[in-house]
Amino acid sequence: MIKVFPNFEELNLFAAEKFVEIANKAVEEKNRFTVALAGGSTPKSLYQMLSSGDFKNRIDWTRVFFFFGDERNVSPDSEESNFRMAKENLFTPLQIADENILRWQTEIENAEIIAVNYELTIWKFFDDNDESIVSIDDSDFPRFDLILLGLGADGHTASLFPFTDALNEKEKITNANVVEKLHTTRLTLTFPVINNARNVIFLVKGADKAETLQTILQGKFQPEKYPAQTVKLNDGDLFWLIERQAAQFLK
Numbered sequence: 001m002i003k004v005f006p007n008f009e010e011l012n013l014f015a016a017e018k019f020v021e022i023a024n025k026a027v028e029e030k031n032r033f034t035v036a037l038a039g040g041s042t043p044k045s046l047y048q049m050l051s052s053g054d055f056k057n058r059i060d061w062t063r064v065f066f067f068f069g070d071e072r073n074v075s076p077d078s079e080e081s082n083f084r085m086a087k088e089n090l091f092t093p094l095q096i097a098d099e100n101i102l103r104w105q106t107e108i109e110n111a112e113i114i115a116v117n118y119e120l121t122i123w124k125f126f127d128d129n130d131e132s133i134v135s136i137d138d139s140d141f142p143r144f145d146l147i148l149l150g151l152g153a154d155g156h157t158a159s160l161f162p163f164t165d166a167l168n169e170k171e172k173i174t175n176a177n178v179v180e181k182l183h184t185t186r187l188t189l190t191f192p193v194i195n196n197a198r199n200v201i202f203l204v205k206g207a208d209k210a211e212t213l214q215t216i217l218q219g220k221f222q223p224e225k226y227p228a229q230t231v232k233l234n235d236g237d238l239f240w241l242i243e244r245q246a247a248q249f250l251k
């Protein structure tokens, strides 16, 4: 589903309602909701909305388990940290218990070890809680109830950047992805696990994304150049929630 909103406030309201709907359905079915959060700046106001007003009382947050779609290779208290942004705008206001937050352990120096540790963390959670795991081409992947994603102006999503190695990962669910242009290694979930989610919501705002978004949704399929084009769910619902400025070139 592609939905264009006249302003960011209305996009966030729709996203918050959808979050509540998906969360309560998961809690009703299996007494647990697994969500991988997006980083960057776009989701910040959604997290603030979910942790305030009437939304905060519409979910049993004790049954919500938070993961992260990606993370920067910085300490958890760094201003760059996606965990820190979620902690300030969601976890602290909602008083989320530590055991409900499963984050990349970026206090460890080595990015490869962080990625392996996170893969083990995710598998342990899904195995211990008998959460759904789906086999695709003889490989098993955890199935998140919801994965939130942003979109970079270069067509990246999570930390799956154009022409980087992580784009080709078909087995592992995490990757320490060397991003030359950022002179850094980013930590990211991989496409197999993203495409295995029950629901994925893209949150996109800003005129700077408009040209890339038009190519991603309506242009030639060039997944190396526009990694977000690779997000196609095996068996789930994909929502593109787009603010008007970012949608300006969509036909």
Ligand code: 6PG
Pocket: 038, 039, 040, 041, 042, 043, 070, 071, 072, 082, 149, 150, 151, 152, 156, 157, 158, 159
């Ligand atoms: C990150 C995000 C990244 C983000 C896009 C869009 O770690 O930065 O996961 O994929 O979603 O770069 O960022 P903005 O929301 O700041 O435009």
